[in-house]
Amino acid sequence: MTPGTEADTAMAEFWSVLTDGDFVFVRYAFVMGACASVAFGMVGSLVVARRVTYVAGAVSHAVLAGIGAAVFMQRSYGWLWFDPLLGAALAAFVAALLLGLARFAATEREDSVIGAIWSVGVAVGLLFFAAAPGYTDPMSYLFGNILLIGVRDLWLVLVLDLVIIALTVFFYPQLKAVCFDEDFARLRGVPVRLAYTLLLLLIALTVVLLISIVGMVLVVALMTLPAAAAGRFTRSLWQMMALASVLCLIFVTTGLVFSFQADLPTGPTIILVAGVGYALALGARSALRLFAPTAQ
Amino acid sequence: MRGEAAIRFSGVSFAYGSTPVLDDVDLTIGAQQMVCLVGPNGGGKTTLLRLALGFIEPLRGRVEVCGLPPVRGRRRIGYMPQQLEFDAQFPITVREVVAMGRLNGARPGFMSRRDRTVVDEVLDEVDLGGCASAPFGSLSGGQRQRALIARALAVKPEILFLDEPTAMVDARSEARLLAKLRELHSRLTIVMVSHDAAFVANLVETVICVNRRVSVHPAHEISHGMIHELYGDSMKAVLHDHDAGDGSGHSHG
Numbered sequence: 001m002t003p004g005t006e007a008d009t010a011m012a013e014f015w016s017v018l019t020d021g022d023f024v025f026v027r028y029a030f031v032m033g034a035c036a037s038v039a040f041g042m043v044g045s046l047v048v049a050r051r052v053t054y055v056a057g058a059v060s061h062a063v064l065a066g067i068g069a070a071v072f073m074q075r076s077y078g079w080l081w082f083d084p085l086l087g088a089a090l091a092a093f094v095a096a097l098l099l100g101l102a103r104f105a106a107t108e109r110e111d112s113v114i115g116a117i118w119s120v121g122v123a124v125g126l127l128f129f130a131a132a133p134g135y136t137d138p139m140s141y142l143f144g145n146i147l148l149i150g151v152r153d154l155w156l157v158l159v160l161d162l163v164i165i166a167l168t169v170f171f172y173p174q175l176k177a178v179c180f181d182e183d184f185a186r187l188r189g190v191p192v193r194l195a196y197t198l199l200l201l202l203i204a205l206t207v208v209l210l211i212s213i214v215g216m217v218l219v220v221a222l223m224t225l226p227a228a229a230a231g232r233f234t235r236s237l238w239q240m241m242a243l244a245s246v247l248c249l250i251f252v253t254t255g256l257v258f259s260f261q262a263d264l265p266t267g268p269t270i271i272l273v274a275g276v277g278y279a280l281a282l283g284a285r286s287a288l289r290l291f292a293p294t295a296q
Numbered sequence: 297m298r299g300e301a302a303i304r305f306s307g308v309s310f311a312y313g314s315t316p317v318l319d320d321v322d323l324t325i326g327a328q329q330m331v332c333l334v335g336p337n338g339g340g341k342t343t344l345l346r347l348a349l350g351f352i353e354p355l356r357g358r359v360e361v362c363g364l365p366p367v368r369g370r371r372r373i374g375y376m377p378q379q380l381e382f383d384a385q386f387p388i389t390v391r392e393v394v395a396m397g398r399l400n401g402a403r404p405g406f407m408s409r410r411d412r413t414v415v416d417e418v419l420d421e422v423d424l425g426g427c428a429s430a431p432f433g434s435l436s437g438g439q440r441q442r443a444l445i446a447r448a449l450a451v452k453p454e455i456l457f458l459d460e461p462t463a464m465v466d467a468r469s470e471a472r473l474l475a476k477l478r479e480l481h482s483r484l485t486i487v488m489v490s491h492d493a494a495f496v497a498n499l500v501e502t503v504i505c506v507n508r509r510v511s512v513h514p515a516h517e518i519s520h521g522m523i524h525e526l527y528g529d530s531m532k533a534v535l536h537d538h539d540a541g542d543g544s545g546h547s548h549g
Contacts, residue, residue, distance in 0.1 A: 174399065
């Protein structure tokens, strides 16, 4: 069989799975990819424009402490209501508030606090996993699996999208001003600390709900790579948000198809596609500059 | 109106940690005065601006802006920070930068028609109407400076603060700025921080030397000896040509 025929066969097989009622989780994965792309594109653009990728990294890693605590409590004390998602949300919000304090109130260097939250969060999570009865494979939390999501996850991400869109539309000028020039925003009466804390909470919410797709290690990549690629071609924040959402959808969908065809783990495959997309965006921007030197 | 206090510092002291920056400063800047703060790095010029903007609070003493505490009075200030503080890759157009001047606290939603009119007016006032849709990061140093002045003017301020307005601009842009500031002086109090004594001497009436304490001098009294004493070094040469209308009278040392 020629390589072209092999690819055609794999594609046909993929489409048959996509339309097969027994493989509804594959359809869920694509719907999730589409919904998540809105959140990733919008919040990711704020993260990239404000240059707080490391803050997002700290929040995403701190959630392991909450997930570990939830797993430990469920198994050791029978607290079945303490869902790992709830634990992740609590840990993310605590991390976001600590990072907000580090930014505005503490005398400690902000980057040191980021590093501490990042590493201590992971350590606490792993210790909870070790202490919990039975074996827990942290890999599913670290790298996620978009093929294991259910209808509840889809609804949660849809609600997240609505919250993000509403907050961004209503407070777009304030968020943009705080990201671009905090001092001037303060001068115009914008509650800068509240706006920055809102940004941190949006990051936290996005991280928690989207960990199911690519896991906590890779969530930052999907939050930043589409936005960074979009930033090469856009001249305002709302354009960056729109293009980043579209790019994210393309990366996630392409990654899913590749992972299915090559039988590879979905999370790393999606991130690899996003990385290639980002590199292509950098190359395309440079090429545009080369051929149109006056167009900046 | 001239002579009323736009900014008043009364017995103000400030320190960053254990490093004193300002010591018992008394200073009054009258309404519609144009003054320049000069002095060595770390002397306290920018700290004075930040105290008046309410970004930091004095250890001792009181600061007033238009008779109000800075946090309330600062809405009347149009502030132009140094260009170096901006991220050139930030995705924002010139119009969006200028529109920040029309921000009104946490009021949600889009700009009103009046806000849009003000933004158009100030863009035209600084001759940037044609670049309104251009990315801010793509502008030259002089254009960025004009965009930031437009943003400060969009506030419809009573007081204009300019932090190093001639940094990163060429001689032509500097002459253009000189003319613009002379025009604005007829309706605004202007306070600027500058190391460019040549620019200062051609423009302002009063120079405020800041080096932990302040001393106020008419611009024509500023001499090489005074600058050397203040900075411990030389800076751009001063030509006291206050009648020069086009800014061409100043020289550089």
